[in-house]
Amino acid sequence: MRKNFGAQSDIYPMPVFIVAAYDENGRANCMNAAWGGIYESNQLMVCLSHSHKTTKNIKHSKAFTVSIADAKHVVEADYVGVVSGNNEPDKIAKAGLTTSKAEFVNAPIINEFPMAIECNLLKFNEDGICIGEIVNISADESVLGDDGLVDPCKLDAITFDPVHNAYLRLGEKVGNAFSDGKKLK
Amino acid sequence: MRKNFGAQSDIYPMPVFIVAAYDENGRANCMNAAWGGIYESNQLMVCLSHSHKTTKNIKHSKAFTVSIADAKHVVEADYVGVVSGNNEPDKIAKAGLTTSKAEFVNAPIINEFPMAIECNLLKFNEDGICIGEIVNISADESVLGDDGLVDPCKLDAITFDPVHNAYLRLGEKVGNAFSDGKKLK
Numbered sequence: 001m002r003k004n005f006g007a008q009s010d011i012y013p014m015p016v017f018i019v020a021a022y023d024e025n026g027r028a029n030c031m032n033a034a035w036g037g038i039y040e041s042n043q044l045m046v047c048l049s050h051s052h053k054t055t056k057n058i059k060h061s062k063a064f065t066v067s068i069a070d071a072k073h074v075v076e077a078d079y080v081g082v083v084s085g086n087n088e089p090d091k092i093a094k095a096g097l098t099t100s101k102a103e104f105v106n107a108p109i110i111n112e113f114p115m116a117i118e119c120n121l122l123k124f125n126e127d128g129i130c131i132g133e134i135v136n137i138s139a140d141e142s143v144l145g146d147d148g149l150v151d152p153c154k155l156d157a158i159t160f161d162p163v164h165n166a167y168l169r170l171g172e173k174v175g176n177a178f179s180d181g182k183k184l185k
Numbered sequence: 186m187r188k189n190f191g192a193q194s195d196i197y198p199m200p201v202f203i204v205a206a207y208d209e210n211g212r213a214n215c216m217n218a219a220w221g222g223i224y225e226s227n228q229l230m231v232c233l234s235h236s237h238k239t240t241k242n243i244k245h246s247k248a249f250t251v252s253i254a255d256a257k258h259v260v261e262a263d264y265v266g267v268v269s270g271n272n273e274p275d276k277i278a279k280a281g282l283t284t285s286k287a288e289f290v291n292a293p294i295i296n297e298f299p300m301a302i303e304c305n306l307l308k309f310n311e312d313g314i315c316i317g318e319i320v321n322i323s324a325d326e327s328v329l330g331d332d333g334l335v336d337p338c339k340l341d342a343i344t345f346d347p348v349h350n351a352y353l354r355l356g357e358k359v360g361n362a363f364s365d366g367k368k369l370k
Contacts, residue, residue, distance in 0.1 A: 002323040003333070004288065007227045010322055010335070011302065012253050012342035013198035013355055014223065037222025038199065039314060040232045042192045047225045068197050071359045078366030095369055103189065117196065126311050129224060137195055138187040148188070149348050150195070157197035158359060159344075163334050165363055170198055171356030174256045174343060178350055181263030184280055 009035070013159040016069035016077055016167065019046055020099070020108045021057035028092055028099045028108035029053050032069070032081030034160040042134045044119055053085030055130070062121040063105040064132060067113035071156040071169045076112065078167070104136040114140040115155055194220070198344040201254035201262055201352065204231055205284070205293045206242035213277055213284045213293035214238050217254070217266030219345040227319045229304055238270030240315070247306040248290040249317060252298035256341040256354045261297065263352070289321040299325040300340055 015037065020030035031054045036046035044066060048055045058064045069077035076095045085091045092099060092110070099108035105118045116139075119132025145151035158167045200222065205215035216239045221231035229251060233240045243249045254262035261280045270276045277284060277295070284293035290303045301324075304317025330336035343352045 001326050002294075003326055003329060005322045005324070005334075007319050008322050009223045009227055009319065011200060011202075011223060011229070011251070012300070012335075012337060012340060013200055013344045015196060015198055017196075035223040035225065037230070038194045038196060038220040038232065039230070040220065040312065041194055043194075044196070045222070045224070045230065047223065066196070074360035075365045075368055078360060078362055078364065079369040080366070082363055082366045083370060109187075115197070127225065127316075131312075134192050134194065137190045137193050139190065141186050141188060144188060149190075150197075152197060152346050152348070152351075152353055155197060159198045159355060160362060161337050161358075163337070165361065166337075166358045167360035167362055167365075168337060169356040169359050170344060171354040173346075173351045174354050175259035175263060175352035176350065177263055177345060177352055178267055179263065180260045180352075181265070181267045181280075183260055184264040185268060 010162045014162055016158050016160050017046060018067040018069050018077060018080060018110060018113055019054050019064055020067065020110055021054055021064040022061045022106065022108060023057045024060050027089065029057055029085035030080050030092060030110060032077055039131055043122065044117060044132045044134055046130050048130050058121055058130060061106050063107040064119050064121065065102055065107045065109055066117040066119065067110050068115040068155065068157045070114055071158050073112055074158055074167050114143040115150060195347045199347055201343050201345050202231060203252040203254050203262060203265060203295060203298055204239050204249055205252065205295055206239055206249040207246045207291065207293060208242045209245050212274065214242055214270035215265050215277060215295060217262055224316055228307065229302060229317045229319055231315050233315050243306055243315060246291050248292040249304050249306065250287055250292045250294055251302040251304065252295050253300040253340065253342045255299055256343050258297055259343055259352050299328040300335060
């Protein structure tokens, strides 16, 4: 038997994106966003309401980064979701976070988060959704595996559980994509 | 030190959506899609190339469901990603899956996946991205907790690791959203 829950914006998994951009004075700000994902090849979408300081900053600077929030920084990730940069201009410092300019776009990298996607603003589309062109992904060497690639176990990314307002970490591998299904062919 | 990986469509987490729709004869088909997420309130986006049978079916039927793939059905989930409904009309049966008509939209529910989002097609937007209006979410009682809501541990949703083409399950809770961050205020 299935139970109906009506119209909800609930999926699993939902990301915990930390979206960061510079304002017109070069001051970094960031926010927590769960509505987004890959839009198409090398493009990322994030739904940002107009009122956010970060939205205004992206419209000005035409660039942003998306850091992947990790379990080690769950408090910091949540803080930048509950406090607005419109009211707290020192939000990043108050969170205990530091930034560096991204290597490929005019946006801040938050040093403490181990993986970041660097985007140039492609547009706010017909529905007002922010679409970024991914120009680089960088990751701290501490989260790389022996193969030199991001190791999800070391990254320890978190996800947002919209039903219980909880953060969950990613767990262990349970299968191989483009492979396991061939057993049924 | 950070390592640069260039322009990649890699984020964590990435969903494993099983997108299902009826063709013009009422035959169900489905596919595996990782590019998508919540678009805005009660709207879901999924990037589907034109060539997919499911894309054609959605354009015809104006509705689709998105099932959340779970660890118990990782082989089936992968199978519907490696085989095309253009070549295998009995894809769902070959996967060992069964369907029922969704209660609220003209699209199939795949009975074996424990949670599904029922969508009416809102549009293919200016970039050809499929946008659905979520009209209902249903979940099997076997994945509900004592509070009557979806329990992520019981759901055991999987995510796609784009770096290693692996499926990972969601892990344990590591924090409370809209709460833990208040410690820093």
